[in-house]
Amino acid sequence: MAEPALAHEEETSEGEHGDSTAVTPRAVRRPRRTRRLLVALAVLAAVAGAAAAGLGLGDRASDAGAKSQLPPATATVTRQTLKDSRTEDGSLGYGTSTSAVGRVPGTVTHLPETGERISRGAALYRVDDDPVVLMYGAVPAYRALRTGEEGADVKELERNLKALGYGGFTVDDSFTDATADAVKEWQDDQGLDQTGAVELGRVVFASSAVRVDALGAEEGAAIGPGQKVLSYTATAQAVTVELDTADQRLARQDSKVTVELPDGTVVDGRVSDVSTEIIPGSGPDEDPTTKVKVLVALDGTKAQRAAASYVLASVHVSFTAGEREDVLTVPVAALVALSDGGFGVQVVRGTGSAYVPVGTGLFANGRVEISGTGISAGTKVGMPA
Known part of the structure; x- marks a missing residue:
């Protein structure tokens, strides 16, 4: 299983660093075989600590020896419907002029x-x-x-x-x-x-x-x-929306949207055309910007009738790029990159924690869909400070 190489527990059995159950500090000579075993465990712990440091996990992986070390904050795995949606301003009119x-x-x-x-x-x-x-x-x-x-x-x-x-x-x-x-x-x-x-x-x-x-x-x-x-x-009314290029995923050809008219009425719409438009800068020192121009058709007689009293008006258009029902989610910040690729989360149980690989799905509104062994609703995961 791919995970940060963190040593969650290390026993010490002699000297002043032993725990309450260790042999007393008196000089007790261990058998040679036992000493060799302790040396090997120490070397493995050192290697594990070096691997964790190489993952870029920061302070969460800086001390690989103590099972009781916990992240500075935690979040709870939540089961919910995750929706990648956005509402943008649009202009109601009759679409592109020719x-x-x-x-x-x-x-x-x-x-x-x-x-x-x-x-x-x-x-x-x-x-x-x-x-x-x-x-x-x-x-x-x-x-x-x-x-x-x-x-x-x-x-x-x-x-x-x-x-x-x-x-x-x-x-x-x-x-x-x-x-x-x-x-x-x-x-x-x-x-x-x-x-x-x-x-x-x-x-x-x-x-x-x-x-x-x-x-x-x-x-x-x-x-x-x-x-x-x-x-x-x-002749049919339509809505024009300008999106930043980073939000182009919201406007897929023929995808369904909703349009809120000035009187609060919500009608159905459909993305009928998507094009890229370069807008020149307003001054000699201002660079041109690229916008995604989206034309939304108002589908059906009901929608056209509701918009008929508005020749030109500002409206709100709600896009949905993706939706996942009944999935496990965590805040995006809970994800950590694993050394051999992919992502994981730091699962916290009691006074200990462990890094668990997870699969990721939809990202939306600061959360991400995850799945993995031992991950369920209510599981506590580590978060950065």
Whole structure:
């Protein structure tokens, strides 16, 4: 068993250092065999003391000869549910804002209102009175789409056309003549020239319906490629939390959290996105800092309804990185490093103590889960002063 090499008891049998049961100080000659045994025990005790000193145990291992030596303080092994949790401040809003930039040159003839919700097939804004249409998809529009083109963006376009009621083609990654016919029907309904090809900038792809967050242009303004027209967010409310990098373990993708709203209502949430963000220093001599940006979705109708009256608000988000039910725990400071690796605790019984190896589990709130032979609820363990 791996433990600090502490000698808990050493008998002395002659001379003025003997205990009350030892032979009296009179000169009594021991047999040679007995003397050799006593010398061997003394050498073993010296080696054990040197090993304990090498463990870095400090004053607790400095005197290896007395069983009665006890640690300066003790703690009790406790059986409990251990939870690694943390509550952080967050901002209730609509999550990450995305910019829509112009690709079709011309004059802005219509813009939506801030806060307006726009769904698939509707105009996000208009240029020269022609619509820039919102469609759903993960691949941004990056090229014109016409007969002969292939790719994920083609399939994305065809999936939207099908959802909007246009047919006669197969939803795949190939833009065929049948796709072009469907595009012409769609262009006719939108008041566009029926070319059968979708020019770059005529469609904006977003993951779902959007909420207009802010406007970056004015009606009547001339825009060119790359100019910001507006920004948008998701339509469902969400919470944004910034964590220190040391606390990143709290925010695992899709892990469940709870959110306390300003009126004290607690609703369920889920970590929907985790990203790293570098924040520049505020001055020339201040180093940039790295933060973990966490987006928390409010799951379910109940949560969304409870948050609906708050457009922007400060909230409290409770994360749980780990939980262990009905386990034995001690303060983290009770652990000592063992010479051959691993950890142990100094078990105190009566006037004596012994170092016992333990396995460790969850660390949380200054305590640690432990297990080991002879370790049970109520066991006393040594603590530093």
